[in-house]
Amino acid sequence: MLKEERQQTILNEVELHNRILLTDIAEALDVSIDTVRRDVKELDSENKLRKVHGGAISLGFTVNSTRNQNVYKLEEKNIIAQKALSLIKPGSVIFIDGGTTCSELARLIPHNLEITCFTHSLPVASELLSKPNVNVIIVGGQVSSESQTTIGANAIHNLSEIRVDFSFIGTGYVDSFYGLTEFDWDIVQVKKAVIKSSKKTVLLSISEKLNSQHRYKTCDINAINTMITELNPTDALLNSFRNHDIHIL
Template sequence: MQKLQNIAVFNLFLQYKTANKMKKEERQKTILEYLSKEHRVSSAELSEYLSVSEDTIRRDLKELSDQGLLKAVRGGAVAPSPIPLHYRKREKHDIENKKIIAQKAISYLKDGQVVFIDGGTTSLALVASFPYDLKLTVITNSFPVASLVEDLPNIDLIFAGGKMCKTSFTTSSIETMDFFRNFRADVCILGICSIHHERGITGILYDDSMLKKNMVQNSNFVIALSSIEKVETAESYFVCPIKDINVLVTNVAPEEEILKAYQNTGLTIL
């Protein structure tokens, strides 16, 4: 009889654990759905929305952050960048919006400038839109950018050597960073992974993010290129604060609600 009672208690325990597990999975699914719409959530509002404690929400956010599904920040969470990691996938992603961004940004490039161009696929779209007679000195660590510039007769190319990253088709090593320190660019074209009005510009890859930081620090004017899906997202590696960029170029109108926080900082938005 005692054995049967023990089995019954154990079965009830399993049912309780299973119910709680399902509840947690459903709760975390709801958090991700909420975040996909709002881009940022606070622990307090999630606690109220889901009728659970803030401690429970913080544990959920940590688990989801550990899985790479969001970025836990002080007081809540922000969405991660939606872009694919590998260059081959990124070059086929969101092509039309990259063209829109490129057409907006091209007006900032003038004959005689020295221009840093990073390895982003949106930066590559801008290079693809260069007028045939544009006269620039382009300094880049991107093999695809170098390949496009090769066919433009009035552009001098300086390539930053170093170890190649096969995920991004760029060089991004200590030697590459040292190379960029030898120049002071008129303009830096920065293709970005994530931008957030509080957390600034962040990246997915450590070496690439450190290189972007170096390019920003050694430029007189910084143009950040970002599709709207990257706005109000964040990644692990810090590049620079919003105040370090001069212009944010997106594929939507500057009056969009999601861009108001950036306009309030005095940032020029195209």
């Protein structure tokens, strides 16, 4: 595993969990503690995270601010959300996943667009509430405090009873060979259910996540109908995804 790759994974984990333990990372990535420590130290000096005794925490991590203003790569996420928006036609019934990119999509949905939108994410639901023409439906279930989404058997069952035109989902990691993967097992189960209950699945992912993988698999790359990144569709980084039957936007 390359150093860059490793550091990226560390950053991803910090973004996702707001905090990490060096020991956990070392075990997960199968490298020595020392290596992880050096990586984290380096990332700290680059101001990508904050190193603390025994681990690291996300820069924007202050439990105090309920609105976890995660501005990380917001520009890219905005571009992705813009593109995704073009797929949504009036009258559509869609599902929007959790995560900052999907929240950005929710934020951008225009006030005059009449759609029905399912979600299992509290932040997404909050964003959509201000839009009078969006019919918001929350998928019930146990709430994961980390992701601020509903998960578990109940959420999955509820998802099994719907079928939406489009689902917009995010992922922790994506690779043309290994497909969509995650660090968290429960999240994977929910995402599977989401994909199952969608006619078309749209993946929103910043290019940073391309060609990365992790422990648990959500689905093959073929299960995705459209993939949206902030890159130009002709970008070389997307080459490996071209042979699959995916619409790249």
